[in-house]
Amino acid sequence: MYKIGVGKKRAQTIPVVALITAIAIFMMVYLFLMPKEDKCILLPTLAECNANYSYNSGSSNFSASENQKVKIILDESPGEIFPVSGALTYKFDNIDLFSVDKVEFSVEDSSPAEATLFSRKDREIVYPKHQNVNNVQLFLGINDARGDLYVYLNGKKISSVSGSGVQIVDLPVSKLNAENYITLKASKPLFGTNYYKFGFIKVKESYIISQDSLTRDFKIEQDLKDVKSAEIMFDAECLTQNYLSIALNGKNIFSEKVCGKRTVDLGELDTTYNKVTFFSFGNYFLYNTEVRVNLYQEDYPIYYFTVSNEDKRELENGEKDARLFMSFHDDEWKNIVVYINEKKHEINTKQVEHEFPIGSYFKPGANSIRIWSKQTGIQVDRLKLIIEEN
Known part of the structure; x- marks a missing residue:
């Protein structure tokens, strides 16, 4: 009875082992054929999924080389x-250079300036100077006056006026600060009150709004020894008699009045990164601006x-x-x-x-x-x- 039972058990075990073996072989083949991305999700510890897995010179495949x-x-x-083109082109945005004279009036209230022998009431004006100012004048519309009127700029006397009417005082630009204090003082009398009554007080300043230079840059990707020549081309609208100047990497390469189309040789490029600067005291508008770098041959x-x-x-x-x-x-x-x-x-x-x-x-x-x-x-x-x- 015992031997017969063992024989039956062994007979039942053989198909089970064969089935497990077949499943294992199938899984190995399936994993081998599985795409690397899916394989690494299931088995992230595989060598080929490791960050140190890199190219090995002994095979055209990749292999683990932690020690190499x-x-x-x-x-x-x-x-x-x-083949790539035998020339490289770098296009620039439009270049707008301008210099414009502007005149503005700064209007102050017309409080009077008064003085007696023992007291005084001065008229003070705060004037913030424009950055590019080239001329400043003080306009005083005097309705009624007695005595003299002294004009102080930042605590220093610069002028005096007398009598009614429109009086004009030049403010020296060299003595102007970013913020300035103009003080109007009536002279002291021996008797009574000296005064200056104003219809208006104005500061007239003339200044220049300008954008006299702009810089554009470009980078040479090729080896500099492969560069044959370089030039810049543009169309220019000229609204001035002033010259247009062009500098490459701080070195001036062009300076003359130009209108219409123009091509300027940039000379030899000796650096990968290059800056082109356009400069003028006049008004120029440049468009269709581009740098052309010519290579020795199409390659x-x-x-x-x-x-x-x-x-x-x-x-x-x-x-x-x-x-x-x-x-x-x-x-x-x-x-x-x-x-x-x-x-x-x-x-x-x-x-x-x-x-x-x-x-x-x-x-x-x-x-x-x-x-x-x-x-x-x-x-x-x-x-x-x-x-x-x-």
């Missing part, structure tokens, strides 16, 4: 490969990167290795030439990934990678350059 120091030198997404995409002297030395000593990794959009045949500092590497492949060692192509300092192909429709999804320890 990797420096990413270049990481770009070039897209479709085709394919160029990417610039820097290699330190230390990295270059360790690459030469074999302590480090540098590799260029490229991934493509499809598995069609691709014929591409990659120039590293004008050293040639040809690629003929149907693979969606390609990599090759690149350390021997480097030079200390600035380096470049140029991608060329006579074949159309090639799309490079990623261009990645790394330096890693051996």
Whole structure:
């Protein structure tokens, strides 16, 4: 009885084990084929889901390299490969330079100024000066007067008037502050009261409203050695006899009266970031303003990167290795030439990934990678350059 029972139990167990094994195999295959994003949600501790998971020079795939120091030198997404224009254009907003004379009257109340031998009542005016004032006058409309009237500016006597009528006093601009105090004092009599009764008191100031300079900037993305020339073009409306001046990075390159279309040579560009300043004491309106940077030739995409002297030395000593990794959009045949500092590497492949060692192509300092192909429709999804320890 006992042996028969054991045999039946074993017979029942075999299908269960087979079922569990089949399920396990199915799960392994399912996980293997599952997209990485979904896989990392279910199993976030996988090596390929870890932040330290990075590109390994031994394979075109990615692998965990926690113990291997990797420096990413270049990481770009070039897209479709085709020639870029032989000239770059930077468009500027309109330039409006102007200088306008303005005249304003500051009207004060007409309280009188009075004085006796033992007392006085002065008339004080507070006058805030305009920033660009070039002439200031005090207008006194005197209806009735006795004695003399003294005019003080910021506590110092600058003039005196006598009698009725309209009196004009020039206020010296050189002695004006941002805020000024004009005091009108009647002279003291021996007997009775001296006085000045005003119909009006006005401060007339003439000043200039101006925007005599504006600056626009632009940045050269290409290597400066690839720049052949640069020029600025604009249309000018001139409402003045004054000159228009243009400076590049603080250095004057143009100064003359100009109306209509004009092209000005910017000379040699010696910096990546550039500032163009327009200046005039007159009225100019510039539109259709743009800087055109001419390259030596029409060329394919160029990417610039820097290699330190230390990295270059360790690459030469074999302590480090540098590799260029490229991934493509499809598995069609691709014929591409990659120039590293004008050293040639040809690629003929149907693979969606390609990599090759690149350390021997480097030079200390600035380096470049140029991608060329006579074949159309090639799309490079990623261009990645790394330096890693051996």
